[in-house]
Each structure stands twice: as C-alpha cells, then as structure tokens.
Amino acid sequence: MTDSAPAESAPKRSVFYLSDRTGITSETLGATLLTQFDEDSFKQSTLPFVNTVEKARSAVEYINHTARQSGLKPIVFSTTIDEDIRKILRDAEALFMDLFDRFVPAMEDELAVKATNRVGRAHGIPDQQVYDTRIDAMNFALKFDDGMSYDGYEKAQVILIAPSRCGKTPACVYMAMQHGIFAANYPLTEEDLESTQLPKQLRPFKEKLYGLSIDPERLHNIRSERRRGSSYAALPQVTFELRAAESLYKRHKIPFTTTTNMSIEEIATMIMQEKGMRRRSF
C-alpha cells in the first residue's frame, strides 16, 4: 500500500465462485466475465457445497477476511438458490453477483409464472440413467483408444478418423462425458493412407465419418513428445500422412476440420454441429 511497493506484489482482488452444488455454473459464468477484464489481477477460488446456513456463515467470514487482508472488495459469483442462504451471502463485504437475481425476474415476467426455487439439477431425484448413459458412452469411447477395437461401429453416432495423435480420443471422450454421445474412432494407418479407397471397416458407415487434421509442425511436436527422433514423429512423415488424410476426406466427401488452434470443446462443438447431433447437457 506504499508507493515504493514493487508492482508484482500488488494485491490481487479475490473472486469467489460460490454454489450450493459443484460451483461449475458459477465458475463458467464468472470466468467468461473475467475475460473482459485483466484476468491476472484476480485470485480465483471456488467454494462448492455451500448448502447450509452454517456453511454460508463461514463462507462469508472467509470472504470478509480476504477483503480485509487485501484491502480490495472481493467479487462473488453465486448460483445458490436457497433464500435463507442467499440472505447471509448478500451481507458479505463483496460485490455480490447473483445469477438468479439477475435473470429470473425477467423470465418470470415473460413466462407469467413464478420460479420454483428448487435447488439445482443434481439435488433433485438422483438421475442414475444419466450417469449410466455417460459411463456407457465413455466406456464406448475408450474401447477405440489406440485402435484396440473396430467393433461396435453400428452403435456409434459418429466415427472420427485421422492419423495418430490428431486428437480423436479426447474429442470422443469429451462428447461422451459432456453430451452422452457414442463416438468411435478409427486411426488411419500408413496402408490406409496409401490407398485411394476408404478402409473397408469404414465403408458401411460413410455417413458417420468425420475427419480430423492438424498443422504438420504441431503434429510433429506432439509425436516427438511421445517418441523423439522416431520416423513416426519426423516432419516429412507427418506431412505425408496429413496430406494423404485430407485427400482421402475430400475424395470421399467426408467433412473434416483442422484442429491446430482449437480447444477440445471447440473440436467437439464443430463435430456435433456438422453432424447435426443433439447436444444433451448434464
């Protein structure tokens, strides 16, 4: 707090993601909003499962403690529903950003009904069917990891094809976990890439195929992490594989995307959009 204090020791403003459940909604909400400000000037923490009046009181104590320590008013993103708990939270010495306060009144007006104040999804009836779908979809995705299986393509909603290490498995696992999608994958081998034909295991499922490609330099780096100096990782080899893969996609009119600068979420979203797949949110 003195003029001589070096810039790097400037106190950061605390941001709390507070929830009666996991905190995922308030983290998502808050993190998106913080992108609009200088993200490095915040210290973020999540306080999940604040679902009793006692826990709310100790959360407030903790928030106030950091406020006094840093001399900066914390920001609290809250998705807590219970009104008794919120009343306590609102008294924190913080900028209190409440998801429900800010959106529910407009929705009530439009829908001409009152919100129910029900605690969020996972606290209602336990949905074992949802859990089972996600686990089944995830086990399905993992079955294809590293080309261990070509079985079950009939059951797949989408089959990702690409040379090794272009991001097939992460995209499949993500779609399984977040959207319950049954996504298979098929690694294009050198033999596949030397042919103008589709690999025969894939021919009956052409409508389900989606290709991935990536920048050769990037694939070279990824493969080098695994096997440095191998011919598998060599730049000419990956360049050949990627060119051949893209020709194959084009020749057989298989939609594809280049994943170089994309996050796992963006790759998955691209695939689901292209394939017109229903996104379920859990």
Added chain:
Amino acid sequence: MTDSAPAESAPKRSVFYLSDRTGITSETLGATLLTQFDEDSFKQSTLPFVNTVEKARSAVEYINHTARQSGLKPIVFSTTIDEDIRKILRDAEALFMDLFDRFVPAMEDELAVKATNRVGRAHGIPDQQVYDTRIDAMNFALKFDDGMSYDGYEKAQVILIAPSRCGKTPACVYMAMQHGIFAANYPLTEEDLESTQLPKQLRPFKEKLYGLSIDPERLHNIRSERRRGSSYAALPQVTFELRAAESLYKRHKIPFTTTTNMSIEEIATMIMQEKGMRRRSF
C-alpha cells in the same frame, strides 16, 4: 391452439443458447436458470460459432421463424461479445438474456475500469500448453483404466481407490479433462480386501489416496450390466467388497465418499475439495 388439442401437443417454448464460441457458457447459464421453471415446457437448441454479422442475421431469422411457428416468444441466452453482432441479435422477437449486459456494468463500476470487449478465451492466443496439459492428464488417467498399470503413482496428484466399477475412471478422466489434474487409480482386489494392510504399491503414497464407495444394490446393478449372473456381480460379493473397502479406508484414515446418488461432477468436486486441490478451469 384449440381447446380440444391434447395436452401433449402443446407447443413448447424455444430456448436458444447462442454464442460466438462453443455455446457452453450460455448452455450452462440457461440450463441452470431453467431448473427454476418447468423444464419440460422448453425446446432447447444451441447455436454455436455465431461470430459474423451474416451468421447473426440468419440466427435471428431462424429464431423469428420458430417464434411465428409456435406462437410463443423464444428465450435467447447469449454470451456473444461483439457489439455489432449483439445489436442484430437484440432485434430478434425473443426475450434476449445477455450475460454481459447483465453483469459487466456492475463489474465496471466496482473495478473502475471499462471492459475490453475481447472475444472469449479460446479466440485469443491459442493456448497449446493448456491443450497439452489436458491431453497429458487424460492419457495419464487412461493408463490406469482396468488396473493396467501401477506405474507413475509418484506423478499423480491423487490416487482413487475402490472396488471395481465404483466410478474411479470417470472421476479421474473428468478431473483430467476439466481441471488438468493428474489422477491415478487403483482397483482394490479381493486379496487387498482380505488384508488389514494397505496394498504395498499404495503405501508410499498414503497422502494421495481417496476412497470411493457406493450402495451395494447399485453396484450389483452396475456389475450385472457387465456380467449378469456372475459371482462378480452377486449381491453378497459386492456387499463384502464394499464393507471391506470402507473398513480399510477407516482403518488407514483415508478420506472417502459414497457416490451412489452423485453426478461425475459432484464426485470430482468432492475429491478436489477434500484434497485441497487447485481447480483450473479451461
């Protein structure tokens, strides 16, 4: 629209999750808000990658089309940042719920700075390091699937232990993908469960251990899906394993949770909270 129309044909109100990126934030935000109303009365769709004026115009056309068809004003949850695009979107015949409009002004006041109107995270500098961390963490988690490896426990931030099919792998994969956490797992075998000692592979890593348990009926059902009528799935067998596992956790003071009615997110959150692990959001 006539009195004689059966209830099941009542038109549903459309809800659109609209974004210049993946739509994940607006889905999360909107889905949480809809839990406060009758969720069955909405038809939800996501319109991702609305990142040009042209795409915004066709989104609005589509939204207006559904409005006319159903006779019900749609609800649009938007996390789009570009002001030219938002101007177009605001003209849709819809209740327009904008994340930034509703939160940013209060934040600007408190922080005494203007928001930057930067497009969300993934559109900035491509963060290959983040991608690599997630992939490395995911590959690490998958290595332990089905007890294929006991290697690498030194590198693990947490080691989940439990009898087979209690949810270790999904929790590990989730923590890897969503938070970049290196989570290993160890399946407790019958031999392990007959001993009062910790399995010897685990002894050097006691501080990293976290146990899972589950309701015996539920585990019986899960295992029966895999191998119906097997002794592996039999109720007395799973009851024995779970009791023995819980005794082991208690004897060695290993924190544990019973996952029966929990979502994957809740299990992961519980573990990270208990172990005081930093949650990174991607």
